Amino acid sequence: MQGFNKYYPPDFFDNVDKHGSLNAYRGKHALGDRARKLDQGILITRFELPFNIWCGTCNNHIGMGVRYNAEKKKIGAYYSTPIFSFRCKCHLCDGWFEIQTDPKNTRYVVVSGARQKDEDWNPEENGGFAVHDTEAAAVPADPLASLEKTTDAQKGLVKAQDRLESLQEASEHYHADPFSLSSKVRKRFREEKKVEKAKKAADDRIKDRYALPESLSLIEDDDKAAEDAKAEWARGRRELELRESNKRRKLAVEITTIPTSSASRRPVTKRPAPTNPIASLRARVLENTARQSNPFGGPPKA
Template sequence: MQGFNKYYPPDYDPEKHSSLNAYRGKHALGDRARKIDKGILIVRFELPFNIWCGTCNNHIGMGVRYNAEKKKIGNYYSTPIYSFRCKCHLCDGWFEIETDPKNTRYVVVSGARQKDEEWDPEENGGYAVHETDPNQGPVDPLAALEKSTAAQNHMNNVQIPRIEALQNLSDHYSSDPYAHSQRLRKRFREQKKIDKAREEADEAVKRAYGLPEVLALPADDDEEIRAKAKEAWEQGRQALEERESAKRRKVGVEIGVVPRTPSSLRASGSGGKSSRNSGSSGGGDPVSALRAKILGNTARQSGSLGSLGRLKPPDTKLSRVGLVKRT
C-alpha cells in the first residue's frame, strides 16, 4: 500500500526517511516500476499500425493497447531510441517494436511483421503518379533560367523581408521589458513637464488679458498659427488707431478746437503772450475761449460753495430733539 494519505506512523523520521514511499520501500510509480532497476518501465502502448503476430499468426489491428516494457536502447544524435516489448493477447508470444527517429516512424524488430498497406493507384484502377512526364522533351535552358530568376526575385522580395520582420518581432518580444518600460516612462515624464509648462504659460496669458478659462490657446510651435495671430494683431492695432483718431477729431469739432501741429506749437511758444492778449481782448483763439469758459465754471462752483458756508445757523432749540448745533 502506498502512503498517499496524511497518516504518519510513530516510527517515521523525516530526517531518516525522505518520504512515506521511502519509509514503506515503495516507488512513486507503484507496480509500473517493478523492473526499474533494469531500466524498464511499464507503460501503456498503442499499436501504430496493423501487424501479424509471429507466434500465432493472428492479425492484430492498429490501436490495440498493451502494457509494454519501455526501455532506452540508444540515441540518434540527441534523440533517444526506445524499445517497446509487448505480449500478444491471443497467445504467449512476445513482439518488440522500436522507434526510428531518423525516418520518424516505428519499426517491428521481432516477434511480428508489419502489414504492408502501401496504396498503388495502378492496382486500384487509377493512374500512376510521376513527378515528370516521360514523354516530355529536353528541358529548355532559358525556361530553367527564367524559373530560377523568378524564384530568386520571390526570395528577395517576399521571403527575405518576411524573415526579417519575424526576426525583428522576435527581438522585440525577447528583449528586456524593463528597459523598454524605463525608456517609455522617461519620455512620458519629459512630455509631462513640457505640457505642464505650456499650461502654466497659457494660464498666465489668460489672467493677464482676462480671457475665459475654457478658451483653448494654440501651441507656440505652430508657425502658421503664429503668423496668422501676428497679422490679426496688426490689423486690430491699425483699427484701434483709426478709431482713436476719429474720436479725437469728433471731440475737437464739438468743442471747436482744432488740434495743433508741431509748427503751430512752436509759433505759439514764440509769441504766446501776444496770442493770450489777443484772446483776452476778444480774438478768435479757441484755446483761450475754452480756458476762459473753464475758469468761469470753476468760479461759479466756488461761489456756490461759499454761499452755503454763509447761511444762517439753525436754531438752538432744534438741538433738543436730537440735532447737533453747528459750530
C-alpha cells in the first residue's frame, strides 16, 4: 500500500534503516517529476525571461517575463559564486535556447538558440563611467603623489581628532548631571503649560460672552495688537466719515438740480433762492404739494 500524509504502511517498518523515508520506500524523489534528470545534474525549475529575445529557430519575438520550465544546471563558478545554465524550449516551435548567469557583470547572457534585444544603456558611450569595473586601472607609481596623499591624510586626521574632542566635551557637559537638566526642562514645561492654560481659559470666557465659534483663534492681547487695533479702528472711522460726507454732498447737488414742471399755468412768483439746501428742499416740496392739490392754477378751494 502506498504511504501518504502521516500514514505508514505496515511493511515500511520491516526495514526502516534501509528506507529512511516514504520517498525512498516508494522509490520517488521529494521534488517529484522535477527531479527526473537529477542524476544528470539537471533540475527542472520555473524560469522567467529577464529580457526580450528572438527565437533562433522560428525567429519569433518572445517578451520579457514569459515563464518556462527550464532545465537548470551548474556549469561553473566565478570565485565562490556558481554559474547556472537555463535551457528552455520555445513555446512557439520545437527549438531550444540556453541562457546563462554572469556573476562577474551581474547579468544574464544568451548562449545559444536565441538573440537578445539590445536595450542596455552603456554609460561609457554617453560620457559616463563603467558601472562594473572589475579590472582596476593601472596607476603609475608616483612617490610625490603618495607623499602628498599621506600628508593630506594626516591633516584630515588632526582635524577629525579636534572635532571629536569638541564633541566629546559637549557630550560630557550635557550628560554630566542628567537629573538637574531634566528638572529644569520639566519646570520650564510646567510654567509654559500653566500660562497656556490660563490664556485658553480667558479665550473661552470671551467666546462664551460674545457667542463666538470654538474654532476661532484669538490673537494675543499685547501692546502691538492693541496699537494695530486702534490704527484699524481709526482708518475705518475716517472711511466712514468720508462716505457720509460724499453722500451728503451728492444729495445737496441733486436737490439743487431738480427740474420744475412747465405745464403749470399758475403764475410762479420768483422767490429769493435760499442759501440753505434744507430750506430750498422744503420750499420745493411745498410748491409741488400745492401744484398737485390745484393742478389748473386757480384759487384754492375753501
